[in-house]
Amino acid sequence: MVVATEINPSRIEKIREVEIPVIDLSLKKSKAAKLIVKACEDYGFFKVINHGVPHHIIKKMEDEGFDFFHKPLPDKIRVGSANPFGYGSKNIGLSGDKGELEYLILQTNQDSILNTSKFSYSCCGCDRCAVSCYVECVRELACKILELIAKGLGVPRSFFSHLVRRFDSDSLLRLNHYPPVSDTSHSFQRGSSNSNIGFGEHSDPQILTLLRSNGVAGLQISLGNGNWAPVAPDPHAFCVNIGDVLQAMTNGRFVSVRHRAMANTLPDRSRLSLVFFGAPPPQAIITCPPQLLKQNEPRYRAFTWAEYKSHTYAHRLGETRLDHFKIA
Numbered sequence: 001m002v003v004a005t006e007i008n009p010s011r012i013e014k015i016r017e018v019e020i021p022v023i024d025l026s027l028k029k030s031k032a033a034k035l036i037v038k039a040c041e042d043y044g045f046f047k048v049i050n051h052g053v054p055h056h057i058i059k060k061m062e063d064e065g066f067d068f069f070h071k072p073l074p075d076k077i078r079v080g081s082a083n084p085f086g087y088g089s090k091n092i093g094l095s096g097d098k099g100e101l102e103y104l105i106l107q108t109n110q111d112s113i114l115n116t117s118k119f120s121y122s123c124c125g126c127d128r129c130a131v132s133c134y135v136e137c138v139r140e141l142a143c144k145i146l147e148l149i150a151k152g153l154g155v156p157r158s159f160f161s162h163l164v165r166r167f168d169s170d171s172l173l174r175l176n177h178y179p180p181v182s183d184t185s186h187s188f189q190r191g192s193s194n195s196n197i198g199f200g201e202h203s204d205p206q207i208l209t210l211l212r213s214n215g216v217a218g219l220q221i222s223l224g225n226g227n228w229a230p231v232a233p234d235p236h237a238f239c240v241n242i243g244d245v246l247q248a249m250t251n252g253r254f255v256s257v258r259h260r261a262m263a264n265t266l267p268d269r270s271r272l273s274l275v276f277f278g279a280p281p282p283q284a285i286i287t288c289p290p291q292l293l294k295q296n297e298p299r300y301r302a303f304t305w306a307e308y309k310s311h312t313y314a315h316r317l318g319e320t321r322l323d324h325f326k327i328a
């Protein structure tokens with residue numbers, strides 16, 4: 001089915017209903033690995049069910065998120081601006097991108113929280129245990145999926161996952177809050193842009209993203225050529241998407257899917273997404289292993305995650321950052 005939706009008067013985009021792959025992680029490993037590799041090649045996106053993250057840990061994290069966003073604005077601003085860790089509202093990044101949301105970005109690695117950052121869980125008033133328990137579970141889930149990917153691709157088991165498991169991994173947790181359309185009591189002030197984009201089109205720069213949202217719709221993935229597929233909300237599943245680094249490490253065999261979130265149009269319910277970005281340590285060298293190159297020439301030059309990240313942060317949300325690292 002194709003439905004035309006008006007994003008802005010000069011540009012008609014098509015919304016297509018596609019079957020998003022749903023992978024049951026209780027399947028035999030070899031079967032799950034095969035299905036995941038296929039989903040990564042076809043869409044760079046899939047959902048997982050029977051993922052093993054306990055419901056009470058998700059619920060506690062979600063409650064903490066709602067509590068934070070329902071605080072008065074001065075309390076939220078007090079945690080510091082999302083530069084790169086802290087609270088942000090409507091402005092995404094430092095290059096002028098805007099969204100109809102507010103968010104909180106948290107570092108996940110205890111080592112850097114203690115040593116290099118002014119920002120830690122306690123600053124946002126979130127319960128330290130709720131955040132650490134959630135992060136521990138989703139990190140483990142990300143590693144499990146990366147190990148299935150390694151199995152499916154025929155590379156050593158921890159080839160990708162060790163980067164996310166490392167004590168100095170640069171993984172992040174991001175909480176996005178899309179307030180209800182008519183909520184005037186809320187401390188978040190909706191912009192005057194009339195845009196129905198909540199979080200603009202982009203790819204995630206890291207290795208793998210695990211997104212979980214409450215039952216409110218909004219996420220869409222790009223099918224290319226201006227076609228978008230809505231992702232039905234499912235509080236029991238995690239959405240998984242390939243990041244730019246995994247695209248580079250697979251020499252483009254997997255796609256870092258472009259996605260966006262629509263602004264919340266419900267009058268009475270907020271949308272909350274909890275997003276874990278599994279990232280390498282800053283000095284890790286990102287390159288495609290010879291087993292995956294086969295007879296092909298490498299498409300991207302080797303780079304460190306620190307180099308990629310500084311390139312990312314110097315550019316706008318919607319840019320195709322990996323192009324800069326392409327071998328001509």
Ligand SMILES: C=C1C[C@]23C[C@@]1(O)CC[C@H]2[C@@]12CC[C@H](O)[C@@](C)(C(=O)O1)[C@H]2[C@@H]3C(=O)O
Nearest residue numbers: 092093094097204205312313314315316317
């Ligand atoms: C405009 C920007 C925000 C962003 C950094 C960037 O310069 C380009 C990528 C953006 C993004 C998208 C995925 C994640 O939400 C994020 C935390 C990331 O790593 O890259 C954001 C960055 C951000 O909001 O700070």
Ligand SMILES: O=C(O)CCC(=O)C(=O)O
Nearest residue numbers: 174176199219261273275
């Ligand atoms: O909230 C969503 O559904 C998408 C958020 C997202 O893409 C991000 O935080 O990078």
Ligand SMILES: [Fe+2]
Nearest residue numbers: 202203204259
């Ligand atoms: Fe994203």
